[in-house]
Amino acid sequence: MSAGAATSGAASGGDEVSGALHRLGPLDQVPVGEGRSFGVDSQQIAVFRLRDGSLRAVSAVCPHRGGPIADGTIDQREVLCPLHQHAFELDTGCSTTGAPALQTYPVFVDADQNIVLQLDTDRPARSGRSALAPGSGTGP
Numbered sequence: 492m493s494a495g496a497a498t499s500g501a502a503s504g505g506d507e508v509s510g511a512l513h514r515l516g517p518l519d520q521v522p523v524g525e526g527r528s529f530g531v532d533s534q535q536i537a538v539f540r541l542r543d544g545s546l547r548a549v550s551a552v553c554p555h556r557g558g559p560i561a562d563g564t565i566d567q568r569e570v571l572c573p574l575h576q577h578a579f580e581l582d583t584g585c586s587t588t589g590a591p592a593l594q595t596y597p598v599f600v601d602a603d604q605n606i607v608l609q610l611d612t613d614r615p616a617r618s619g620r621s622a623l624a625p626g627s628g629t630g631p
C-alpha cells in the first residue's frame with residue numbers, strides 16, 4: 492500500500508518523467524468530457540478528461556482575467572474559458588483567440604487508476620505562446 496506522492500517511473504507511454512509527481516486521486520472523479528480543479532503545491536491545476544479517455548492538465552486560472560478554466564467547455568483539442576470564451580489548446584496551452592497562453596503539465600493515469608500530475612520543481616511548467624502572436628524578439 493502506498494500513499495502520498497507517486498514515485499518516479501510510474502508513467503506510461505515511455506516518456507521520461509522528471510520532477511515531483513502528485514497523485515490527485517481516482518480517475519473517475521473527473522467525468523469524461525469535463526474538467527476538475529486541483530490544488531497542488533499552492534497552484535491551481537485544471538485536469539480534463541477527453542472523450543478518448545486521455546487527460547490534459549493546464550493552469551486552472553485563465554491568464555485573461557482569472558476565469559475558472561476547469562469549468563470551461565472542451566472538445567478534443569481546446570478548452571473555452573467560461574468567462575469571455577477565449578480558447579486554449581489543451582496540448583500546448585496556446586490561445587487560438589489571442590489571449591496569453593496557459594501553462595501545461597504532464598499528467599497520466601497510474602496502474603491503480605489514479606490521476607498523477609508532474610510538477611517540475613526546477614523550472615516553470617511549459618507555457619505555450621499565443622497561436623495568433625508571432626512572438627517577440629524576432630528582430631534583426
Ligand code: FES
Nearest residue numbers: 553556558572575
Ligand atoms: S477570464 Fe478567461 S477569457 Fe476572460
